[in-house]
Amino acid sequence: MSELRQNRATKEWIIIASERAKRPHDLKKKREEREKLPQLEPSCPFCPGNEKMTPGAIWSKKKGKKWVVRVVFNKFPALIPEGEPERQTRGFFLKMNGVGRHEVVIETPLHNRSLGVLPSAQVEEVCLAFRKRFLDLKRDKRVKMILIFRNHGESAGTSLVHPHSQIIALPLIPSRIRHHLEEAMRYYDDHGSCVFCDMIKEELSAKKRVIYHNDGFVGFHPFASRTPFETWIVPQKHDASFGNINIAFCKKMARALKSVLEKIHIRLGDPDYNLIIRTSPLKDREEDYYHWHIQILPRLTTPAGFELGSGIYITTIVPEYSAEYIKGHLPRTKRVKNKMN
Amino acid sequence: MSELRQNRATKEWIIIASERAKRPHDLKKKREEREKLPQLEPSCPFCPGNEKMTPGAIWSKKKGKKWVVRVVFNKFPALIPEGEPERQTRGFFLKMNGVGRHEVVIETPLHNRSLGVLPSAQVEEVCLAFRKRFLDLKRDKRVKMILIFRNHGESAGTSLVHPHSQIIALPLIPSRIRHHLEEAMRYYDDHGSCVFCDMIKEELSAKKRVIYHNDGFVGFHPFASRTPFETWIVPQKHDASFGNINIAFCKKMARALKSVLEKIHIRLGDPDYNLIIRTSPLKDREEDYYHWHIQILPRLTTPAGFELGSGIYITTIVPEYSAEYIKGHLPRTKRVKNKMN
Numbered sequence: 001m002s003e004l005r006q007n008r009a010t011k012e013w014i015i016i017a018s019e020r021a022k023r024p025h026d027l028k029k030k031r032e033e034r035e036k037l038p039q040l041e042p043s044c045p046f047c048p049g050n051e052k053m054t055p056g057a058i059w060s061k062k063k064g065k066k067w068v069v070r071v072v073f074n075k076f077p078a079l080i081p082e083g084e085p086e087r088q089t090r091g092f093f094l095k096m097n098g099v100g101r102h103e104v105v106i107e108t109p110l111h112n113r114s115l116g117v118l119p120s121a122q123v124e125e126v127c128l129a130f131r132k133r134f135l136d137l138k139r140d141k142r143v144k145m146i147l148i149f150r151n152h153g154e155s156a157g158t159s160l161v162h163p164h165s166q167i168i169a170l171p172l173i174p175s176r177i178r179h180h181l182e183e184a185m186r187y188y189d190d191h192g193s194c195v196f197c198d199m200i201k202e203e204l205s206a207k208k209r210v211i212y213h214n215d216g217f218v219g220f221h222p223f224a225s226r227t228p229f230e231t232w233i234v235p236q237k238h239d240a241s242f243g244n245i246n247i248a249f250c251k252k253m254a255r256a257l258k259s260v261l262e263k264i265h266i267r268l269g270d271p272d273y274n275l276i277i278r279t280s281p282l283k284d285r286e287e288d289y290y291h292w293h294i295q296i297l298p299r300l301t302t303p304a305g306f307e308l309g310s311g312i313y314i315t316t317i318v319p320e321y322s323a324e325y326i327k328g329h330l331p332r333t334k335r336v337k338n339k340m341n
Numbered sequence: 342m343s344e345l346r347q348n349r350a351t352k353e354w355i356i357i358a359s360e361r362a363k364r365p366h367d368l369k370k371k372r373e374e375r376e377k378l379p380q381l382e383p384s385c386p387f388c389p390g391n392e393k394m395t396p397g398a399i400w401s402k403k404k405g406k407k408w409v410v411r412v413v414f415n416k417f418p419a420l421i422p423e424g425e426p427e428r429q430t431r432g433f434f435l436k437m438n439g440v441g442r443h444e445v446v447i448e449t450p451l452h453n454r455s456l457g458v459l460p461s462a463q464v465e466e467v468c469l470a471f472r473k474r475f476l477d478l479k480r481d482k483r484v485k486m487i488l489i490f491r492n493h494g495e496s497a498g499t500s501l502v503h504p505h506s507q508i509i510a511l512p513l514i515p516s517r518i519r520h521h522l523e524e525a526m527r528y529y530d531d532h533g534s535c536v537f538c539d540m541i542k543e544e545l546s547a548k549k550r551v552i553y554h555n556d557g558f559v560g561f562h563p564f565a566s567r568t569p570f571e572t573w574i575v576p577q578k579h580d581a582s583f584g585n586i587n588i589a590f591c592k593k594m595a596r597a598l599k600s601v602l603e604k605i606h607i608r609l610g611d612p613d614y615n616l617i618i619r620t621s622p623l624k625d626r627e628e629d630y631y632h633w634h635i636q637i638l639p640r641l642t643t644p645a646g647f648e649l650g651s652g653i654y655i656t657t658i659v660p661e662y663s664a665e666y667i668k669g670h671l672p673r674t675k676r677v678k679n680k681m682n
Contacts, residue, residue, distance in 0.1 A: 005565035078647070078655050092543040093564050149646030157645025168647055176652025179520045202433040223434050224346035276650035297649060304498025305490030306419070306509055308638060309617035311517025314419050 005095045034270060037112035037161065045075070046162035048109045058103060059132060061125055069125045070106040071133055071167075077102035078168060085142055085171030101137055101169035105129050111162050114152060114270065116261030118163075124254040126165070130277070131250050133167055134243045138282050143169040145177070145281045148242070153272025155299045165275075173281050181280070181290060188289035196291030200234050209323045212259050216252035219260045221319035221326075227301060228317040229268060229326060231260055233294040241285035242277055242292040257294065263326050264298065272299040346436045375611060378453035378502065386416070387503035389450045399444060400473060402466055410466045411447040412474055412508075418443035419509060426483055426512035442478055442510035446470050452503050455493060455611065457602030459504075465595040467506070471618070472591050474508055475584045479623050484510040486518065486622045489583070494613025496640045506616075514622050522621070522631060529630035537632030541575050550664045553600050557593035560601045562660035562667075568642060569658040570609060570667060572601055574635040582626035583618055583633040598635065604667050605639065613640040 045053035054072040061069045079100030087096045107126045108118055115123060130148050137146055150165040151157040187195040203210055203220045211231065212219030219233045233256050235249070245253065264271065279292040307313050324330050386394035395413040402410045420441030428437045448467045449459055456464060471489050478487050491506040492498040528536040544551055544561045552572065553560030560574045574597050576590070586594065605612065620633040648654050665671050 092539060095564075147647060147650050149650050151645040155643065157643040166647070168651075170651070170653075174651040174653050175520075175524075179516075183516075198433060223436075274646040274649050276646050278650065295650075302496065302498040303644075304492040305615040305617050306488060306507070308615050309488050309490050309619065309636075310486075310509075310511070310515040312511075312515050 005093070034112070034114075034161070039110050039112055041111045041162070044111055044160070044162050046070075046104075046106045046160060046164060047111050054104070054106075059129070059136075061129065067109065068122065069108070069129045071129055072104050072106065074102040074104050074166065079170070096171070099142055099171050101140070101143065101167070103133060103137075103167040105133070105165040105167065107163040107165060114163050114261075114265070115150070115165075116258070116265040116270075118258075120255065120258050123258040124251050127250050127254040127257065128247065130165070130167070130242075131245055131247070137167070137169045138243055140169065142171050143282065145170040145173055146243070146279065148277040150275035152275070153270075153299065155302075156272040156274050158272075177281070181284070184291075185289045194238055194289055194291050196234055196293060197238050200236060208320045211263065211323050211326050212256055214252060214256055214259075216249055217256035219256055221323045223319065225315060225319045225322070226313035227297050227299075228315055229264065229271075229298045229300065229322045230315075230319070231264070231296040231326075233257060233260055233296070234291065235293065238288075238291055240280040240287040240290040240292060241282070242279040243282070243285060253294075260296065263328075264296070267326050267328065268298065268300075273297060274299065346434070375453070375455075375502070380451050380453055382452045382503070385452055385501070385503050387411075387445075387447045387501060387505060388452050395445075395447075400470070400477075402470065408450065409463065410449070410470045412470055413445050413447065415443040415445050415507065420511070437512070440483055440512050442481070442484065442508070444474060444508040446474070446506040446508065448504040448506060455504050455602075455606070456491070456506075457599065457606040457611075459599075461596065461599050464599040465592050468591050468595040468598065469588065471506070471508070471583075472586055472588070478508070478510045479584055481510065483512050484623065486511040486514055487584070487620065489618040491616035493616070494611075494640065496643075497613040497615050499613075518622070522625070525630045525632075535579055535630055535632050537575055537634060538579050541577060549661045552604065552664050552667050553597055555593060555597055557590055558597035560597055562664045564660065566656060566660045566663070567654035568638050568640075569656055570605065570612075570639045570641065570663045571656075571660070572605070572637040572667075574598060574601055574637070575632065576634070579629075579632055581621040581628040581631040581633060582623070583620040584623070584626060594635075601637065604669075605637070608667050608669065609639065609641075614638060615640065 040047050040049070042050075044050060048066065051057070051070075055075055057070055057072050059071040060067040079098045079102050081099070081101055083097055083099045085096050085099040087094060105126065107115055108122055110118075115126065134146055134148070137143055147168045147170065148165060149168075184195050191198070200218045200220075203223075204213070204218060209223065210218060210220045212233070216237070217233055217235055219231055222230060222232050233253075235253070239245070264273065274297045276295045276297075277292065278295060280287055280290040284290060301315070303313060321330075381388050381390070385391060389407065392398070392411075396416055398411055398413050400412040401408040420439045420443050422440070422442055424438055424440045426437050426440040428435060446467065448456055449463055451459075456467065475487055475489070478484055488509045488511065489506060490509075525536050532539070541559045541561075544564075545554070545559060550564065551559060551561045553574070557578070558574055558576055560572060563571060563573050574594075576594070580586070605614065615638045617636045617638075618633065619636060621628055621631040625631060642656070644654060662671075
């Protein structure tokens with residue numbers, strides 16, 4: 001059973017999903033050990049040959065008889081596909097049942113290759129799978145919001161080492177996202193332009209934090225990066241929803257993503273990270289004030305009491321420096337590693 | 342140099358404090374090893390005899406010639422006491438200099454005893470030190486908000502093992518806190534009552550999530566707990582600001598805190614946790630809609646891409662169960678430990 005609850009003071013929702021308690025853990029290994037992993041791990045539920053260990057494929061892309069990307073139900077889902085998301089009040093308390101979708105995108109048959117070091121064609125397949133699933137999930141009338149994310153490494157919350165992303169389709173709009181939307185809307189009302197459109201224009205003109213640029217996407221370390229090496233990949237063309245992306249543009253996104261993740265992998269030694277695709281709620285897919293984008297947050301520091309208490313992150317590296325470093329304009333020395341601790 | 346920056350899209354502020362990069366780390370030890378630590382560690386800057394290793398005491402409580410609690414400047418501060426907090430715009434970008442205060446409360450001369458297992462009289466001294474520092478810091482006209490917090494254990498972000506808390510005095514109100522205040526204000530406007538006052542009334546009447554109750558404070562696992570065993574300690578008498586607390590009430594707070602932390606220590610085997618004192622901005626100290634309180638968040642799970650992306654936490658234990666467990670009404674078995682992974 002899964003349940004959503006709202007804290008009436010902060011308006012924040014949480015999910016209680018007791019089922020997830022049973023998740024397996026195969027990630028005692030350290031980062032350096034990742035490279036020593038086998039291509040195929042007999043006990044891994046995401047490895048080819050073990051398809052029966054996952055609860056049925058939702059979709060897969062095949063080449064010949066073999067799959068190259070495979071989307072399955074999460075075996076320990078945060079939200080359950082059955083039922084209606086009805087709000088229930090018990091006096092003061094507000095809750096609703098945990099209806100929604102929780103899927104896993106198995107990004108490659110290879111157990112030991114992470115997204116940033118996969119061939120470009122494979123990263124393309126992964127991005128196209130995101131698009132495919134988004135378009136399918138948004139047809140579910142109960143779904144209000146789709147979140148695609150990727151946890152890389154143990155400190156980023158991965159429970160299985162085999163490269164995968166996750167998709168959660170929510171029956172509500174989280175309050176934190178409401179606040180972000182409100183701020184973007186207020187900016188739009190003040191300026192008559194999208195804050196993200198303005199941000200990429202400004203970043204391109206300032207140059208110093210931009211680490212990638214192709215004919216569709218800009219990658220940069222934001223002016224107010226929350227963590228060292230935080231990276232945003234933003235489409236240059238305004239679009240509120242990832243769900244509006246077409247196949248050609250999805251391939252450009254893959255090129256940008258591959259390039260950025262590869263830089264992080266090489267220059268920082270395969271650090272743990274979280275990746276999030278931020279996109280508008282489904283009903284707001286045509287809005288002028290919001291602009292979908294990718295956020296990558298390396299886990300080089302630990303958010304602690306201050307971050308939890310204030311929402312303000314303390315970082316130790318200016319993005320102007322980290323951008324230079326990641327582009328390879330600065331020597332790869334111990335200095336940056338030390339800077340992060 | 343330290344700098345604050347605002348992300349114009351989300352309105353969230355961050356602090357860039359390059360100095361903090363040099364922080365020492367003595368916390369490679371595992372939890373089980375904590376108990377084997379010596380009472381006095383010759384290399385620890387917070388141990389008696391090493392007072393010269395910290396940048397000057399701000400305040401200390403003495404018994405005879407020895408200190409029992411000592412407050413010092415953070416050697417690697419996130420914010421610097423000198424200067425004026427002036428906002429500067431560079432076209433699109435908004436920043437201000439990182440003016441503020443960052444102090445460390447050394448909670449005991451003992452290197453190896455954490456707050457939850459210190460004698461009650463010592464916890465009282467710590468709470469009185471919090472009050473003392475709050476009252477002093479709020480006199481600084483540049484300070485808008487004071488955050489007291491405690492990081493216990495490596496996964497909670499501690500860089501030094503010797504028991505200590507931290508105080509950061511901010512020259513601004515974080516946007517996340519603004520949002521929390523707005524939500525509380527909206528509740529007040531709808532109901533004519535403080536949401537926290539109502540919450541403790543409801544929790545006391547529901548009983549099942551309450552784990553502590555004395556003549557001044559209620560301790561409970563919130564209905565919408567973000568992490569397993571999240572605990573709130575809320576004063577029953579309405580008060581917006583921790584800064585309004587008197588000495589007698591501060592002693593009651595210490596009793597509540599000691600009891601709750603001890604339960605967590607014993608029943609969960611000294612887990613890592615973050616503790617935060619949530620209080621109104623200084624100017625809002627008389628508000629009807631906000632209510633100061635303590636939040637304790639055990640670090641039994643890792644917030645990952647989903648939590649970062651949505652602000653929604655996924656937890657695996659219902660608070661009704663965790664409350665029973667922490668009170669000792671359920672056998673201490675491996676079951677709960679397993680549930681958390």
